[in-house]
Every structure is written in C-alpha cells, then in structure tokens.
Amino acid sequence: MTTAPAPHSAGSPVANPINLTVNGVGVGVPANSRVLDALRKAGFDVPTLCYDERVGPKGTCRMCLVEVEVDGRIETVASCTSFAAEDQKVETHSEELKDYRKTLLEMLLSETSAPKKFPESDDTAHSEFYRAVQEYDAKPGAVPLLERRAPAPDPNPFIQRDYDLCIACYRCTNICNEWEQAGAITVDGRGQDSKIFSFFNNNLLDSPCTFCGQCINTCPTGALTDRKLAGVDPHETEQTKTVCPYCGVGCGIELVTLDGELVGTKPDFSAPSRGSLCVKGQFASWEFVKSEQRLKYPLVRRNGILERATWDEALDLVAANFKKIVDEDGPDSIVCWASARVVTEANYLLQKFARVAIGTNNIDNCSRT
Numbered sequence: 001m002t003t004a005p006a007p008h009s010a011g012s013p014v015a016n017p018i019n020l021t022v023n024g025v026g027v028g029v030p031a032n033s034r035v036l037d038a039l040r041k042a043g044f045d046v047p048t049l050c051y052d053e054r055v056g057p058k059g060t061c062r063m064c065l066v067e068v069e070v071d072g073r074i075e076t077v078a079s080c081t082s083f084a085a086e087d088q089k090v091e092t093h094s095e096e097l098k099d100y101r102k103t104l105l106e107m108l109l110s111e112t113s114a115p116k117k118f119p120e121s122d123d124t125a126h127s128e129f130y131r132a133v134q135e136y137d138a139k140p141g142a143v144p145l146l147e148r149r150a151p152a153p154d155p156n157p158f159i160q161r162d163y164d165l166c167i168a169c170y171r172c173t174n175i176c177n178e179w180e181q182a183g184a185i186t187v188d189g190r191g192q193d194s195k196i197f198s199f200f201n202n203n204l205l206d207s208p209c210t211f212c213g214q215c216i217n218t219c220p221t222g223a224l225t226d227r228k229l230a231g232v233d234p235h236e237t238e239q240t241k242t243v244c245p246y247c248g249v250g251c252g253i254e255l256v257t258l259d260g261e262l263v264g265t266k267p268d269f270s271a272p273s274r275g276s277l278c279v280k281g282q283f284a285s286w287e288f289v290k291s292e293q294r295l296k297y298p299l300v301r302r303n304g305i306l307e308r309a310t311w312d313e314a315l316d317l318v319a320a321n322f323k324k325i326v327d328e329d330g331p332d333s334i335v336c337w338a339s340a341r342v343v344t345e346a347n348y349l350l351q352k353f354a355r356v357a358i359g360t361n362n363i364d365n366c367s368r369t
Contacts, residue, residue: 105138128220184209213282248340331359
C-alpha cells in the first residue's frame with residue numbers, strides 16, 4: 001500500500017486566506033473553499049470517484065473522506081463537500097483512512113469486471129478507478145462477487161457502453177443532466193439492479209443525446225469509451241493541443257496520433273471551453289484529414305473541367321478576375337469574408353487587402369453569422 005504523495009509548493013499567496021495545515025503542510029485558500037481544494041493546493045490528493053468539478057461535489061462515493069481537527073475535535077468528513085476552516089488540521093492518509101479506502105475499492109471490484117479489462121491510460125479520466133485500486137492495493141475477490149451489469153448493445157457509432165465496468169458513481173448522468181442539460185441518460189432500477197439507461201429503448205440514437213462525449217470524458221472506469229479509439233493503446237499515442245476547426249467558438253481539443261497518424265481527438269480541459277465539445281469536435285474534427293476528397297493542390301476550371309494548376313497560375317487567375325470585376329463593376333461589387341478560425345494578424349491583413357487593394361469596406365467576419 002502506497003503512502004501519501006509527497007507535498008509540493010503550496011501555491012501563490014491568497015488575499016485574506018483561510019489558513020490551515022494538510023499533513024503538516026501549511027496552506028492558504030480563498031474563503032468558501034472546500035477541504036479538497038486545500039489538500040490539492042498543498043500537494044496531496046485523494047480518490048474522488050464521484051466528483052467532477054464542473055457539476056460540484058456530490059459526496060456519494062465516500063472515497064475522499066479525510067480526518068479534520070478543529071479546536072481539538074477530530075471528525076471524518078468528505079473533503080469534496082466540507083468547507084475549509086481557519087486553523088483546521090487535515091490528515092489525508094492515516095492508516096485508518098487507507099484501510100477504509102481499500103475496503104471500499106474491494107467492494108466496488110466485486111461488482112465490476114476483472115482489473116485486467118480496465119484502461120491503463122495515465123492521461124484520461126478512465127484510469128482513475130484503476131489507479132486507486134493500484135495505490136491502495138485493493139484485491140479482486142476479497143469481497144464476494146456480485147452479478148455484473150450487462151453491456152448496452154447500442155448501435156450508435158460513437159460511444160461504447162460497457163456497463164460491466166460501471167461502479168454506479170453517476171458522474172455520467174450528472175454531467176449529462178446538469179452540465180450539458182441534455183437529459184439523455186438516467187438511473188434505472190435500485191441497488192445492484194440499477195443501471196444507466198437511455199431514453200428511449202436504451203439506444204442513444206433514439207434519445208436526446210447530442211453525442212458531446214462528456215459522459216465518456218468524466219467516466220472514471222472506462223465503462224464509457226470512444227468507439228473510434230477502441231483498441232488503441234494510450235501508452236503508444238501522442239497528444240497535441242490545438243483548436244477545433246469547425247466553428248467560431250474555438251473549443252480546445254487534443255489530437256491523438258499513433259505512429260504519426262491521426263486516430264482521434266480528446267477535449268482539452270485546460271482550454272476556456274473546459275472540455276465541452278459538440279459531436280463534431282469530439283468525434284469528427286480530425287477525420288477530414290484522411291478524406292480522399294480533400295483538396296491537396298490548386299484546381300483551375302478549364303473548358304468546364306477542374307484541372308490541377310500551380311500556385312502561381314491559380315493566384316494570377318484570381319488577381320486577374322478581381323481586377324476585371326473591379327474595373328467593370330466597381331470595388332463594392334466584391335465582399336470579403338474573414339475567418340474566426342485564424343489569428344488576429346491574418347484577419348488584419350485581410351481587412352487591409354479589402355480596403356487598400358480592392359478599395360471596399362465590404363468585409364465581415366464569419367463569427368457574426
């Protein structure tokens with residue numbers, strides 16, 4: 001069983017902070033901070049299998065319980081729901097807490113498939129449960145096995161639903177209903193008979209699901225995964241931060257490459273979009289790269305047929321046609337559309353081109369349409 005992680009810097013100073021100690025490390029956090037915020041700022045962490053910061057604390061998995069001491073009184077509280085207090089002393093990895101978490105994990109293991117089926121990625125939410133099992137040395141079979149939840153035979157092309165890995169944390173339903181407000185999935189049944197169910201007929205294509213992929217990205221076990229990345233070993237891939245090319249919102253994504261070839265995308269949670277994507281950004285923002293219909297060089301229509309041309313030929317033709325139109329119908333017969341996907345300098349150059357080279361103020365930006 002591993003010990004508590006080594007502390008690192010407690011972070012930058014906070015104005016009028018609440019001062020407390022976590023495992024002997026002093027830390028200051030803003031007012032109304034949770035204990036979980038404080039212990040993470042102090043350089044420690046605890047498993048949070050039901051917690052997604054976008055929908056707030058739920059306190060249902062009980063894995064994040066810590067011991068807090070205030071005025072000589074020690075209590076065991078859920079760090080995700082409890083507020084930090086002045087002069088509070090927090091202990092995250094006492095022997096009692098480690099044994100407690102190990103027992104909870106072994107109980108969860110009794111209702112899931114064997115750990116060998118768990119994704120072992122170090123950089124996705126799907127590894128949270130697996131890492132906790134390893135950290136606390138939880139043993140499969142320590143608790144009598146329960147009947148597995150059946151996978152959902154869902155024909156949709158995007159999301160694979162292996163509910164035999166489900167631990168009923170309900171992060172997927174919370175993110176769907178509270179963050180995305182799609183209301184596509186819910187909890188059906190009670191106790192061990194409960195399962196994640198979709199309206200209608202348990203098929204996502206028949207439900208209000210928008211295939212934003214947030215249920216995949218919050219799932220801590222791999223019960224929900226991207227079908228397009230199925231079978232791809234995450235340890236062999238590389239991820240590159242970029243911006244989704246589809247619209248003017250500019251959501252952050254990470255391109256997933258395997259041996260130099262694009263195989264998928266994941267949300268960039270460090271971007272202002274905080275991981276939210278539409279179906280295009282989540283599942284299709286990269287596939288056009290492989291399209292056989294993608295233009296790879298200039299084409300010029302000659303005698304009604306598009307033929308390959310050099311860049312010089314294409315640019316000379318465009319310039320000649322612009323000049324002809326301006327000479328015959330005036331500069332205001334031309335309108336320029338800028339792009340919300342390019343950098344500010346490129347948009348600046350296009351407006352200079354419109355006003356100086358063409359002589360028109362007819363220029364607008366696609367983010368306004």
